[in-house]
Amino acid sequence: MRSISRIGELREALAPERARSEIGLVPTMGAFHPGHLSLFDAARQAGGLVAVSIFINPAQFGADEDLARYPRDLERDARLAEDAGVDVLFVPDADEIYPPGFDTWVDVGELGSLLEGAARPDHFRGVATVCLKLFEIVRPARAYFGQKDAQQAAVVRQMVRDLDLDLQLDVRPTVRDDDGLAWSSRNAYLSLEERTQALALPAALLAGQEAYRRGEDPVPVARRRLGALTADYLSVADFGGPTLVAAVRVGTTRLIDNVRLDEEKSA
Ligand code: PAF
Numbered sequence: 001m002r003s004i005s006r007i008g009e010l011r012e013a014l015a016p017e018r019a020r021s022e023i024g025l026v027p028t029m030g031a032f033h034p035g036h037l038s039l040f041d042a043a044r045q046a047g048g049l050v051a052v053s054i055f056i057n058p059a060q061f062g063a064d065e066d067l068a069r070y071p072r073d074l075e076r077d078a079r080l081a082e083d084a085g086v087d088v089l090f091v092p093d094a095d096e097i098y099p100p101g102f103d104t105w106v107d108v109g110e111l112g113s114l115l116e117g118a119a120r121p122d123h124f125r126g127v128a129t130v131c132l133k134l135f136e137i138v139r140p141a142r143a144y145f146g147q148k149d150a151q152q153a154a155v156v157r158q159m160v161r162d163l164d165l166d167l168q169l170d171v172r173p174t175v176r177d178d179d180g181l182a183w184s185s186r187n188a189y190l191s192l193e194e195r196t197q198a199l200a201l202p203a204a205l206l207a208g209q210e211a212y213r214r215g216e217d218p219v220p221v222a223r224r225r226l227g228a229l230t231a232d233y234l235s236v237a238d239f240g241g242p243t244l245v246a247a248v249r250v251g252t253t254r255l256i257d258n259v260r261l262d263e264e265k266s267a
């Protein structure tokens with residue numbers, strides 16, 4: 001696996017590869033967990049070269065958010081990426097992506113301003129801008145995202161469509177721990193007690209999904225099941241299909257999760 005931090009070097013390394021095979025890109029902010037590994041696996045199975053970016057994108061964090069304490073462990077991430085068969089790891093620093101004077105942003109419109117976008121103004125502007133830059137730098141045939149960030153996937157899909165970007169998006173199912181909690185780098189912030197409390201989130205979404213299948217409104221059912229957890233929002237949105245989405249606070253940690261309502265019941 002080659003680890004590269006400069007855009008010019010990455011472009012040089014990828015040009016001959018692109019002539020030989022397609023490139024799959026997994027954009028990440030590092031702190032790898034099984035959700036990331038499932039994306040690497042999907043990219044590897046598609047064949048071609050697998051590129052993974054690790055960039056904790058300051059532009060998608062609000063001033064009072066967790067940019068400074070976001071988990072970082074590059075050595076461990078590099079080991080996991082290598083073991084997962086990643087070919088190229090792109091690890092730029094902030095000046096490489098946003099050089100002094102940088103001032104061009106993707107305006108994500110309506111889809112980026114509701115729910116997660118209302119709770120985190122400018123979040124999706126930052127996400128869309130960095131994804132567009134990464135797509136242009138890497139020029140992948142496919143880019144991989146997790147369904148766990150359903151609104152993010154929808155915003156990026158809209159950008160790809162609206163800007164005629166020449167790549168396919170592959171959105172892979174949420175990976176959950178044995179207890180049902182969706183894997184997230186932010187789970188590392190939870191104490192043992194908070195982690196137990198956090199389980200009300202997936203339980204509430206599942207209860208909402210069951211209610212929807214019975215023909216009921218999923219939102220009040222899920223809200224009741226959330227119990228003492230404070231929800232920033234709990235709502236049904238059309239993110240490529242009807243999706244029950246929620247953001248909750250557990251102590252000082254903010255967690256998001258969702259379930260597709262039109263999904264077949266698994267056996
Ligand atoms: O989902 C993430 O890790 C980030 O939002 C992404 C897509 C890498 C953009 O910074």
